[in-house]
Amino acid sequence: MxxxxxxxxxxxxxxxxxxxxxxxxxxxxxxxxxxxxxxxxxxxxxxxxxxxxxxxxxxxxxxxxxxxxxxxxxxxxxxxxxxxxxxxxxxxxxxxxxxxxxxxxxxxxxxxxxxxxxxxxxxxxxxxxxxxxxxxxxxxxxxxxxxxxxxxxxxxxxxxxxxxxxxxxxxxxxxxxxxxxxxxxxxxxxxxxGNVPCLHLDAPCAGEVIHSNSSSAESFYSALRLALEVHRSREPGDVAVFLASEQEVVCACNILTKEATRMSVSLGELIAVPLCPGHTGMCPQITESPQKRRRVFISCSQSEDLFWLVDTITFVIDTGVEKRLVYNPRVRASSEVIRPISKCQAEMRKRLTGSTGKCFCLYPEDVQLPAEIPPRILESNITSTALYLKRMETAGIGHCDFISRPDPEGLMQALEELDYLAALDNDGNLSEMGIIMSELPLDPQMAKALLASCEFDCASEMLTIAAMLTAPSCFIDPPVGMVTEVMRCHVKFQHPEGDHFTLINIYNTFKRSQKEPCDQEQWCEEYFLCCDALQTSDAIRAQLTDILKRIELPISEPAFGTKTNALNIKRALLAGYFMQIARDVDGSGNYFMLLNKHVAQVHRLSGYGAKAHKLGLPEWILFHEYNLSDNNCIRTVTQISPQAFLQMVPQYFFCNLPPSESKEILQHILDRDRTGNARTKPQPAAMETKTEEAESHDRCVVQ
CATH class of the missing domain: 3.40.50.300 (P-loop containing nucleotide triphosphate hydrolases)
Structure with a gap:
């Protein structure tokens, strides 16, 4: 039918x-x-x-x-x-x-x-x-x-x-x-x-399909040139362009918007509309009547279904490739992989034009496309999924019949990480800590850090950090030619302790300085920050606060800015992110990661990246994210001391770290502390921070 x-x-x-x-x-x-x-x-x-x-x-x-x-x-x-x-x-x-x-x-x-x-x-x-x-x-x-x-x-x-x-x-x-x-x-x-009923609904026939022999490396600019040629042809109808990633979507919108200003007014107005999961505000250009204007909808993978609102597509330009993050459990990091789309996606894109339109496929007709979209569960970090399934076992569902079973290596890594975080008991079942962690809509490491903050009297600050890192990034990519100005604005928020503290500065200033929504947008534009991301952070923080109150965990009064509070925030972060520690091995910013023995650099947008040449980089750091494809950089970095790390790290995790010079240094500090505490002389006031660390050792029961 x-x-x-x-x-x-x-x-x-x-x-x-x-x-x-x-x-x-x-x-x-x-x-x-x-x-x-x-x-x-x-x-x-x-x-x-x-x-x-x-x-x-x-x-x-x-x-x-x-x-x-x-x-x-x-x-x-x-x-x-x-x-x-x-x-x-x-x-x-x-x-x-x-x-x-x-x-x-x-x-x-x-x-x-x-x-x-x-x-x-x-x-x-x-x-x-x-x-x-x-x-x-x-x-x-x-x-x-x-x-x-x-x-x-x-x-x-x-x-x-x-x-x-x-x-x-x-x-x-x-x-x-x-x-x-x-x-x-x-x-x-x-x-x-198995044998279950099945209802099939026939899709409309695809229009004219035209293939090209351009390579994937040329497809981005080929697609934009083709979109401009369609507009110059004066043939009626909107255009849908499918690119590899959301980053390309944003870049393409900027390029087409700039090119549209140079075109003849007689051709009509050309409007570039981003249409992908990260940019679907359903702006008026999507649904309004396209009189005397042509809309170019620029999208990427997982977005074919977003076009159900648009019935004016006459031309489809498909690059035939997608960029996906694939998680590697061996190094506990993701990397970007560019590969062909599936036949399923290709067919859906071709049928968007109806029977009278044209689809330009910027890949050869004989190219071999995979039949289906690869299951995400085979390419993702499934630690959060493992925690959820453990919770469902507790709730009475003891089995999940996966269509595609997770990779055994990835599943073992996920269970090992939950064990390190004390989310599992000795029998491999969900512990009391794991049950509380599963209540929080956060990844397990951040959930553990937030729970630890309730013990270390810094829950208010950790709520802000969790919300800011869960929401989309509040930083806007600098426009062309304005990188220096953007960096000058952002440096006003930078905190000497690290990027996690910088996020608290940004959120507190956002909340304290602005009272009306219109003022918030103006303030964010002034400082090149994303207002939507900050408002989302505010909503997430409120949700997390309600959850902590519901499960009757203490939320301390804000004390941001004091030395004790800064130390406690680092302890809470280490309670969840002790697996993400790195050391500068040569003083030049080459950070050796203890867990996987990889070497990476701090991302250029980090506060440490901005002041590296002036103040130098810290030797030991905790990082939030490591991406193999992002120029091998680590993001959201905070300085820590090796003593604080040894205080918070589970003993069996430390023993399982692969041999390295950094581990030897930590072992030496650990041996010295064990044998030298009895002979330690009274510390002067300048060593108050280390004294606080030693005195609070018995409090660290979050493990």
Whole structure:
């Protein structure tokens, strides 16, 4: 059946009207991949296999109508999305089509924002929100139908959901699960879940497809030149350009915006619109009428589904490559890999133009594309996933039937890291510390640091650090020709103790100096900071504060700026990030990392990078992030002392460190402290900091 015939089914109806049209058989429910029966789907659709763009609107409505017909005996409907922006937009669109107010019968839940009520019967949410909801309701007893959309993207959260739901269905057979996917990923799902009903919706035929022989190295500028040529041709219609990464999207928007100012006014206005997960503010250019203007939507991987709002695409320019971060458990770092997109992605992009448009594929026609999008769970750090699954075992779900099982080496590294963080007991089960860590929507290392801060009386400051590092970066990439000016603005916030303290300075100044939203935006523009990122940090900090209060952990009064507070912040950071310590081996900024024996440099945007030539670099540092592909740099760096590290590091982790000169230095300090404490003379006032470290040794029970 074609999309047009599917669209002929009326959408603007309330639930009661839908029932009178007999679109639902109240006895059963569909499962595109998982459950039991399809008899409630209109008979004209039953011969057809999985999802297209419009199904994310219609199928959740059909499911809600089924639940209504059963008078919600088994619960309501939830539909998961991989992107928060799409969850909101789908909820708004469905509420509009059904002529009801958002937040009542139709609602949404995304991180840091909920628009629902007790009357909500169809809720759109992100997959990570649904996962966290399962921690308190592992059997999803509140729901009659669970819809998993965009399953073909194979994100970590989606794969975990699909694995857990199969176990839930064994214990909760009345639950209905609908999985929406694009082929050929649907074949993988069907193979994994066995003989289950399958609904196939035919997508529109692709228009003219034109391949080129340009190499991937040339595809970025080739795509931009082609977009400008399309505009000069005066042929009507908008353009969709698919690049390798979000960084390229931002760069391309800047280039096209600049080029558009040089073009003849007679060609009409050219507007570059970023459309990717990190830049989906749904600005007016996306939905407004394109009269006397041409929009060039610039996007990247995982963004094909974002085009469901745009029906004016006539030209698609596809570079055919994507840039993805792939995690290496051996060195505990990610690296950027550029590789071809999948056939699944290529087909979805070709069909965006409809049957009358043109798709320019900037790769040869005979190039071999992988059949499916690689599962993220095979390429990501799964320490947070392992902690979550341990929590679900505690909640009563002892098995997750993965479609693609995680790499054994990555899983062992994740469990080892949880053990180092004291999240597991001697039997490998979740410890009391691990249960509390799983309550926090943070990576395990940051969760451990935040919990330790409650002991060291610096929770207020650590809440700020956790929020700033969890939210997108507040630093804006310097515009061309303004690097010096931007660095001059940022240096005003730099703290001598390190980048973690600099983040506290930025947040405190943001909160203290600005009272109105308009003032906040103006202040951020003045200092080249991202207002949205800082507002997100503020919301995350409020959420984390509420969680600490709920689990009755103490939150100290702010004491930022004192020596004792600075020492305690470093102790708290070391409680979580003792695995990320490095030493300057030659005094020139070549930092040797104790855990993996790699050498890296401090990122140029670090406070230490800016003052390296004036004050010199610290010998020992703690870092938040190491990326092999980012010029082999370490980011967010704070100076520490080896004594503080030895105080906080678990003994068995220190023993497992690979041999090195740095480890020998630490062992020497440790041996000297063990044998020399009894003969140590009284320390002068200048050594007060070291005395505080020694006196507080017995307090370090967070391990």
């Amino acid at each position: 074609s999309v047009n015939s599917l669209n002929a089914i009326p959408l603007r109806f309330r639930f009661q009207t839908c029932l009178t049209l007999n679109i639902i058989d109240e006895q059963c429910i569909v499962s595109a991949v998982l459950v039991h029966d399809m008899s409630f789907i209109p008979a004209v659709l039953r011969s057809l296999c999985l999802s297209i763009m419009c199904s994310c609107l219609q199928i959740p409505q059909w499911c809600a109508e089924f639940c209504l017909s059963a008078q919600y005996q088994h619960g309501v409907v939830v539909c998961s999305q991989i992107q928060r922006r799409q969850a909101v937009d789908l909820a708004l669109r469905v509420a509009d089509e059904m002529d009801i107010n958002i937040g009542h019968e139709i609602g949404y839940s995304i991180p840091l924002e909920t628009c629902c009520s007790n009357d909500t019967i169809l809720r759109f949410c992100t997959d990570d929100v649904l996962l966290r909801e399962m921690m308190s309701d592992p059997m999803l007893e509140h729901y009659g139908v669970v819809v998993i959309d965009q399953a073909h993207e194979r994100t970590v959260s989606t794969d975990v959901l699909l694995g857990l739901l199969r176990e839930v269905l064994l214990q909760q057979p009345e639950l209905r699960v609908v999985v929406l996917s694009a082929p050929p990923a649907s074949d993988t799902l069907l193979t994994h879940y």
